[in-house]
Amino acid sequence: MLFKNYEVRKSFILLMLVLLAFAGAILGFLNNFINTMNKIQIRQNTALAGSLVKKYPEMEEDIVRTIISGDDKDYARGKEMFNKYSYNDSQAAYKNELMNKGYKSLFYRVIAIIIVFSAVILFIIIWGYNKLFRRIRTVASEAEVLVEGRFGTIEGENEDGDFGVLVYQFNTMAQRMTETLEALQKEKLFLKRLITDISHQLKTPLASLIMFNEILLDYDKLSKEDAIKFIRESKNQLERMEWLVKNLLKMAKLEGRMVIFEKQELLIEKTVIKSIEGLKTMAESKGIKIFLEGSSDIVVSHDVNWTAEAVSNIFKNSIEHVKPGGNIKISWEENNVFVEIRIEDDGEGISKSELPLIFDRFYKGPNSNSPTNIGIGLFIAKNAIEGQGGTVYAFSEEKKGCKFVIRIMKKVWNG
Numbered sequence: 001m002l003f004k005n006y007e008v009r010k011s012f013i014l015l016m017l018v019l020l021a022f023a024g025a026i027l028g029f030l031n032n033f034i035n036t037m038n039k040i041q042i043r044q045n046t047a048l049a050g051s052l053v054k055k056y057p058e059m060e061e062d063i064v065r066t067i068i069s070g071d072d073k074d075y076a077r078g079k080e081m082f083n084k085y086s087y088n089d090s091q092a093a094y095k096n097e098l099m100n101k102g103y104k105s106l107f108y109r110v111i112a113i114i115i116v117f118s119a120v121i122l123f124i125i126i127w128g129y130n131k132l133f134r135r136i137r138t139v140a141s142e143a144e145v146l147v148e149g150r151f152g153t154i155e156g157e158n159e160d161g162d163f164g165v166l167v168y169q170f171n172t173m174a175q176r177m178t179e180t181l182e183a184l185q186k187e188k189l190f191l192k193r194l195i196t197d198i199s200h201q202l203k204t205p206l207a208s209l210i211m212f213n214e215i216l217l218d219y220d221k222l223s224k225e226d227a228i229k230f231i232r233e234s235k236n237q238l239e240r241m242e243w244l245v246k247n248l249l250k251m252a253k254l255e256g257r258m259v260i261f262e263k264q265e266l267l268i269e270k271t272v273i274k275s276i277e278g279l280k281t282m283a284e285s286k287g288i289k290i291f292l293e294g295s296s297d298i299v300v301s302h303d304v305n306w307t308a309e310a311v312s313n314i315f316k317n318s319i320e321h322v323k324p325g326g327n328i329k330i331s332w333e334e335n336n337v338f339v340e341i342r343i344e345d346d347g348e349g350i351s352k353s354e355l356p357l358i359f360d361r362f363y364k365g366p367n368s369n370s371p372t373n374i375g376i377g378l379f380i381a382k383n384a385i386e387g388q389g390g391t392v393y394a395f396s397e398e399k400k401g402c403k404f405v406i407r408i409m410k411k412v413w414n415g
Contacts, residue, residue: 011128015121022117026110033106139170202244205237212237250309251361251376254383261303261388268298268332268339268408275311276330279319287325294332300339300408306384307408310392313377314343314404321402322347334410338390341406350396358394 045067053060066074082088212234219227253259276290283290311330318328322345332341350358357363359382362375382392389409396402 011124014124014128018117018120018124022113025113025117029106029109029113036105139166142170142174202241205241205244208237209234209241247376247380250380251383254380254387255361257387259306259384259387261306263301263303263388265299265301266304267296268300268302268341269294269296271302271304271307272311272330272332272341274304275308276315279312279316282316283319283328286319286322288319288322289327291327291329292331293329295334298332298334298339300334301411302390302408303384303388306388310381310384310406311341311343313381314406317377318343318345318347318402318404321345336410338407338409341408342403343406344401344403346401349398349400349402350394351398355394355396359392 049063049067052063056063079088212230215222216227216230216234222230272292272294280290315328315330322328327346329344330341331344332339334340359378360375361379363379385392385406385408391407393405393407394402395405
């Protein structure tokens with residue numbers, strides 16, 4: 001496990017190289033010392049042989065053979081003789097004049113090489129630890145910055161070993177904390193906008209209710225007809241507030257991604273019929289003709305309630321923008337990829353400048369005069385369909401009607 005770390009492997013390899021170099025240097029000095037001692041011994045033996053042969057020339061052959069062959073049969077006699085002069089194998093090397101010079105040279109060289117290589121090893125250890133702790137200090141510094149709310153990343157997450165894992169985990173943690181903080185900031189902004197929107201939209205009906213109640217407090221001064229009129233107006237404002245709160249909450253759930261879509265394989269025709277049931281009376285009051293066209297056996301996975309809500313909101317938008325006696329056609333068909341629902345009308349249409357804005361929250365066109373239109377119906381429709389993985393498009397030209405297209409994707413593979 002330890003050698004999986006790149007820094008440990010690198011430091012270990014450097015130390016091994018230094019130790020090998022140290023061992024090589026020691027072996028080199030030893031070899032040099034042995035060669036030097038061999039030369040000194042040969043010189044000594046040569047000088048001894050020359051001295052003996054000079055005195056006893058007739059024994060030249062015996063003297064040379066004894067020295068070269070290393071014959072030690074006369075060792076005991078020689079030892080006894082040299083003991084008289086305190087010259088034996090127990091004598092310290094530095095007292096041996098022949099050995100002393102080579103011994104000192106070897107001793108100083110070995111001390112020098114030990115010092116040099118110890119310094120090199122110490123340098124490698126300090127360098128390795130300094131590099132390691134410098135990186136640890138970098139992580140500690142980034143962690144301190146992270147606590148203060150400033151998020152960054154550290155280089156080195158692709159390295160092998162434990163430090164690479166540490167950096168990767170740290171960067172992952174920093175990224176997740178950044179995403180969490182951004183999500184919290186978005187949620188805070190969302191809640192702020194939601195509170196602002198609700199208070200803004202409820203301001204008018206609340207003000208009307210307060211005024212009606214103040215008038216009704218003096219009921220003894222009002223005629224029965226006027227009192228009934230203000231009570232009805234109060235009822236209308238309360239119903240409008242109820243409608244506003246329900247739709248604002250729907251919008252908040254969709255925008256806050258708090259909706260869990262319960263998709264089932266169901267007939268799309270039933271969903272379309274369900275979506276327009278509550279609005280037929282509104283359409284009939286304007287003399288608008290409704291046409292339904294599509295196969296009755298088309299099945300697709302979708303959330304019935306939210307899909308019906310989306311179709312209903314688009315259908316209501318068409319009713320509000322179609323002139324009395326106009327036409328609205330709802331049709332549906334399928335292919336191998338998706339089921340398509342089309343809501344088409346022959347109303348006043350939408351200008352090219354307005355078309356990109358109609359799905360924005362609280363957007364109301366310049367021709368909108370409906371008191372119940374606050375600009376969230378199409379926003380809810382788009383988010384309800386897109387939340388299920390579908391898409392919504394709008395096509396229109398001014399004075400030429402409008403066409404909305406809803407596409408609900410089929411499940412074309414298992415996954």
